[in-house]
Amino acid sequence: MSTLVIYFSFNGNTKYLADTIADTISADSIELKTSKQYPTEGLKKFLWGGKSVLFGEEPALLNAPMDVNKYETIIIGTPVWAGSFAPPVKSFLSQYNLHGKRIALFASHGGGGAEKCFAKLKKAIPDNEFIGEIAFVDPKKNPKDNSAKVIAWAKSLSN
Numbered sequence: 702m703s704t705l706v707i708y709f710s711f712n713g714n715t716k717y718l719a720d721t722i723a724d725t726i727s728a729d730s731i732e733l734k735t736s737k738q739y740p741t742e743g744l745k746k747f748l749w750g751g752k753s754v755l756f757g758e759e760p761a762l763l764n765a766p767m768d769v770n771k772y773e774t775i776i777i778g779t780p781v782w783a784g785s786f787a788p789p790v791k792s793f794l795s796q797y798n799l800h801g802k803r804i805a806l807f808a809s810h811g812g813g814g815a816e817k818c819f820a821k822l823k824k825a826i827p828d829n830e831f832i833g834e835i836a837f838v839d840p841k842k843n844p845k846d847n848s849a850k851v852i853a854w855a856k857s858l859s860n
């Protein structure tokens with residue numbers, strides 16, 4: 702069964718989860734990259750990123766074209782931005798019409814909004830089977846506590 706982990710990460714937390722999941726189940730993994738540069742420091746990053754979500758932006762992806770058809774399972778990861786998923790994930794979902802897939806969702810957040818984020822993701826790609834979802838609070842800060850949890854979750858997806 703072929704599985705793709707696809708994710709965006711701004712500060713490395715979602716990437717930490719994605720790397721752990723892909724290693725655990727030997728999945729292919731692709732990090733979404735954009736030409737749009739968000740400010741990386743201080744309040745500016747929240748203002749620009751939040752505005753980008755609210756305006757429904759779909760920043761251009763720098764990734765090479767992907768063959769999503771070859772994957773039965775797609776595991777999508779995002780940081781929670783303004784109670785939603787990050788704009789590069791929106792770009793991916795618009796560009797690749799996912800249907801008939803097994804989909805799992807994971808997110809990293811600062812303390813709230815993951816449920817809303819998952820609900821919006823599911824609404825964006827309705828014609829799929831959702832097999833799991835999990836959220837972590839800034840997991841990179843605490844890898845010891847989080848790695849067992851994310852590994853167990855990744856393994857549960859193939860059951």
Ligand SMILES: Cc1cc2nc3c(=O)[nH]c(=O)nc-3n(C[C@H](O)[C@H](O)[C@H](O)COP(=O)(O)O)c2cc1C
Nearest residue numbers: 710711712713714715750780783784810811812813
């Ligand atoms: C633009 C922006 C908006 C954010 N909005 C939220 C939010 O609504 N709720 C929340 O809990 N965390 C929010 N955060 C914090 C991130 O979700 C959190 O730090 C996450 O772990 C970052 O993942 P990353 O390191 O993969 O980028 C926001 C961060 C940014 C930059």
